[in-house]
Amino acid sequence: QKEVEQDPGPLSVPEGAIVSLNCTYSNSAFQYFMWYRQYSRKGPELLMYTYSSGNKEDGRFTAQVDKSSKYISLFIRDSQPSDSATYLCAMAGGKLIFGQGTELSVKP
């Protein structure tokens, strides 16, 4: 079983849609949960960072962590074509593990 599972997509949505990206994990030692965004031909950039369970909101982005279910989510409201990128979940707790990334395309 992989430590972090992420649906690779691709995921295609119309502009304005609500997007839900998800990851599951198996290691209870993870304490820090991140979402990185990677545009084509660029390196990943940290988008959201949360510690332990709960929600964190930043503009149109909401990161949600449910440690009891070992499940994290990233919600994008009012999605824009500029949100088209690969989104990588990552988790840390002694070591840092990345998901394989979900490719998102937002169509105008």
Place this chain on the structure above:
Amino acid sequence: ETGVTQTPRHLVMGMTNKKSLKCEQHLGHNAMYWYKQSAKKPLELMFVYSLEERVENNSVPSRFSPECPNSSHLFLHLHTLQPEDSALYLCASSQESSTGTANTGELFFGEGSRLTVL
């Protein structure tokens, strides 16, 4: 310059060539990393340097040789590579806590060096 800079951005090499990838960070961080990114696969950690000392080497083949002359510069020396080594090689930096490798996951990545091995 700001952030993490990688050169070259693209590299094509034969299996018998020797080349090097360079990374420079302007963030004042004390840890640097090499990751390999292949299509449809998670980022693979290759090497970690903390305070210029290698602290992690994830069973990487010896045809990849890292070098960290100071806290701002990191190199990846390549020799006798295989076609399956073709990938995007990402450099990253972070600020570790004074207690050691806290690794909270806050990494700053460069734009990567796209390597093609013929």
